[in-house]
Amino acid sequence: MKALEHQPEVTFLRDEEGNILLASSGEWRVATLKGVIPVLDRHLRNLSRRSLRWDLFGISSIDSAGMVLIEYHLNLLAKKGNTVEVTGASQEQQQLYEMVASYISAVPDVPQERESRFLRPFTHLGESVMVFLRDINAFLSFVGENFVVLVLLLLQPWKFRYRAIIKNIQDAGVRALPIITLTSFLIGVVIAYQGAVQLQKFGANIFVVDMIGISVTRELAPLITAIVVAGRTGSSYTAQIGVMKITQEIDAMRIMGFEPHRFLVLPRVIAVMIALPLMIFFADIIGIAGGMLVANLHLNISMTEFIHRLQGVLDVKHVWIGVAKGPFFAWLIAMTGCFRGFQVSRDTESIGRYTTISVVNAIFLVIACDALFSVILTELGI
Amino acid sequence: MNPVIKVSNVVTRFGSNLVHDGINLSVRQGEIYGLLGGSGSGKSTLLREMIMLQRPQSGQVVVLGHDLGNVGREEAAWLRRQWGVLFQAGALYSSLTVAENVGIKLKEYAHLPKNILQEIVRMKIRMVGLPDYAADLYPAELSGGMIKRASLARALAMDPGLLFLDEPTSGLDPIGAEAFDKLILELREMLNLTVVMVTHDLDSIWTIVDRLAVLGDKKVIAEGSLKEVMNQPHPIIQKFFHGERGRIRVQHGK
Numbered sequence A: 001m002k003a004l005e006h007q008p009e010v011t012f013l014r015d016e017e018g019n020i021l022l023a024s025s026g027e028w029r030v031a032t033l034k035g036v037i038p039v040l041d042r043h044l045r046n047l048s049r050r051s052l053r054w055d056l057f058g059i060s061s062i063d064s065a066g067m068v069l070i071e072y073h074l075n076l077l078a079k080k081g082n083t084v085e086v087t088g089a090s091q092e093q094q095q096l097y098e099m100v101a102s103y104i105s106a107v108p109d110v111p112q113e114r115e116s117r118f119l120r121p122f123t124h125l126g127e128s129v130m131v132f133l134r135d136i137n138a139f140l141s142f143v144g145e146n147f148v149v150l151v152l153l154l155l156q157p158w159k160f161r162y163r164a165i166i167k168n169i170q171d172a173g174v175r176a177l178p179i180i181t182l183t184s185f186l187i188g189v190v191i192a193y194q195g196a197v198q199l200q201k202f203g204a205n206i207f208v209v210d211m212i213g214i215s216v217t218r219e220l221a222p223l224i225t226a227i228v229v230a231g232r233t234g235s236s237y238t239a240q241i242g243v244m245k246i247t248q249e250i251d252a253m254r255i256m257g258f259e260p261h262r263f264l265v266l267p268r269v270i271a272v273m274i275a276l277p278l279m280i281f282f283a284d285i286i287g288i289a290g291g292m293l294v295a296n297l298h299l300n301i302s303m304t305e306f307i308h309r310l311q312g313v314l315d316v317k318h319v320w321i322g323v324a325k326g327p328f329f330a331w332l333i334a335m336t337g338c339f340r341g342f343q344v345s346r347d348t349e350s351i352g353r354y355t356t357i358s359v360v361n362a363i364f365l366v367i368a369c370d371a372l373f374s375v376i377l378t379e380l381g382i
Numbered sequence B: 001m002n003p004v005i006k007v008s009n010v011v012t013r014f015g016s017n018l019v020h021d022g023i024n025l026s027v028r029q030g031e032i033y034g035l036l037g038g039s040g041s042g043k044s045t046l047l048r049e050m051i052m053l054q055r056p057q058s059g060q061v062v063v064l065g066h067d068l069g070n071v072g073r074e075e076a077a078w079l080r081r082q083w084g085v086l087f088q089a090g091a092l093y094s095s096l097t098v099a100e101n102v103g104i105k106l107k108e109y110a111h112l113p114k115n116i117l118q119e120i121v122r123m124k125i126r127m128v129g130l131p132d133y134a135a136d137l138y139p140a141e142l143s144g145g146m147i148k149r150a151s152l153a154r155a156l157a158m159d160p161g162l163l164f165l166d167e168p169t170s171g172l173d174p175i176g177a178e179a180f181d182k183l184i185l186e187l188r189e190m191l192n193l194t195v196v197m198v199t200h201d202l203d204s205i206w207t208i209v210d211r212l213a214v215l216g217d218k219k220v221i222a223e224g225s226l227k228e229v230m231n232q233p234h235p236i237i238q239k240f241f242h243g244e245r246g247r248i249r250v251q252h253g254k
């Protein structure tokens, strides 16, 4: 292995006239400098208007970091009115000295903090508000651009990327069916159980059918499906487009005349808008089936009884309302996913950041949109 | 004297693609060593094998007396501190600024106080010819040539004894490339560097490279000083140095 590295050392000598000699020795290399810095600081900090001699003769080897350290202190000393003479430098050290001197700043500076601690929360608040406004602005222009491309495409419908749409339906819809099955089944089970406990108290077992039928089709299936799709598909859209942005694939597409909205965004948005309503209908069936199972085991309602009751109480409008929410949720999810993907810039870290933001935004928007539906439909008396 | 790097009988294969079939070469202390060869001849791959990013299927790579096929964890860590690398595409950390990129190894290994660290980083950034404002830019905000310089600054951060450069001057303007060459010469003088560089740049080969190896046909087809190599009759070498661009360069000399 390697011989032990000699630590850099510096000794301070004072002659009778008060002149100071710094004798330095050892290896002044970046990996070993740590020890000598406090020594230099301690001895040199309070010197002013003195005359010093700094002897480099004992230094066996020095690299540019070591030279920076020396020159940093030389500059500090000079600033405080000391006169320093450097002696004993070999020719190579002389060369290194000159090179470093030509690059480091003559006046060692310490960056000042500008804003006061007191104002910082306000600065942050202001900044986040500005970021929020800018995001909204950017999202609106994204939507606008998307709409323009959509209108142009509607005039030439053969230019739609049908294959991409089909492939995206496959990815976002068909492949998500297992997880949708699982979650909506469990939701049906949970609702049935919660309802059963309460309804049994009144002997109103059969009303569990009303409860499951309406809550699952109208609210729960759409919401759960949308949340699963936001987490699964929205995030992957952001990541896919984000990576393409970083690797400049988007730029390459633009210069070849492949409009990203036509090739990337619209196929995804349309695919999710087609797939989500279908998935909601699927989740309706599975959720009700889950409820039916619990009703059968726990409340002794037979399957035929359950279905008979369901036909009586579940207006078809509830199913339609639930399914009709699909395209709206889908549009929000896919648009946010793509939009955040295009916002990715610069570094790989921002892919992760924007993917998270995209999912959080999408879920929030879906829930907000659902609330809006509730209010409007209730006001309309539907 | 022992060579700094010794490559013997290296064979590299990617699947069915045989890239190296028995490579032999050696790099001496203090020299600037060029690796030449056409695109896809395996220069970058060979470089990766010298810095432990990749293992050859067989053969031996010895760097600073250590057989890379057989080093312990501690030895490997020590070796990694002995060299700086400039990757062909820069490979700067995209989420860090230029100054942070340059300072990251110093921060990790040298434990210097902030003001000294800043001063060292600033010196390296100026040394490679970047303007001061570049320190706070992110890699995505740099031009191609600036990326090259920033990654050189990063490679030089710890004043390594061994410097690996993968096409350092490609993508630079001729003036910048010349300054880059001069800088490498200067650094070699002052810091006792040994430099291994992959290059296609005829000017660099003429002005700063001491010895070179030419890869072709999966082997080293010539090794030695420029004069020795140019006199080899191998057709690849003849094409390289006596093609249109090579002829002009030869006429003008150094």
Ligand SMILES: Nc1ncnc2c1ncn2[C@@H]1O[C@H](COP(=O)(O)OP(=O)(O)OP(=O)(O)O)[C@@H](O)[C@H]1O
Residues within 6 Å of the ligand: B014, B017, B019, B037, B038, B039, B040, B041, B042, B043, B044, B045, B046, B088
């Ligand atoms: N990770 C890898 N997997 C498979 N093949 C690889 C890999 N890396 C390199 N290769 C192959 O090895 C060969 C040599 O590649 P290398 O990058 O070393 O070429 P090079 O000489 O540096 O070329 P250039 O001058 O264009 O940079 C090429 O055929 C390449 O396809």
Ligand SMILES: [Mg+2]
Residues within 6 Å of the ligand: B043, B044, B045, B088, B166
């Ligand atoms: Mg290469």
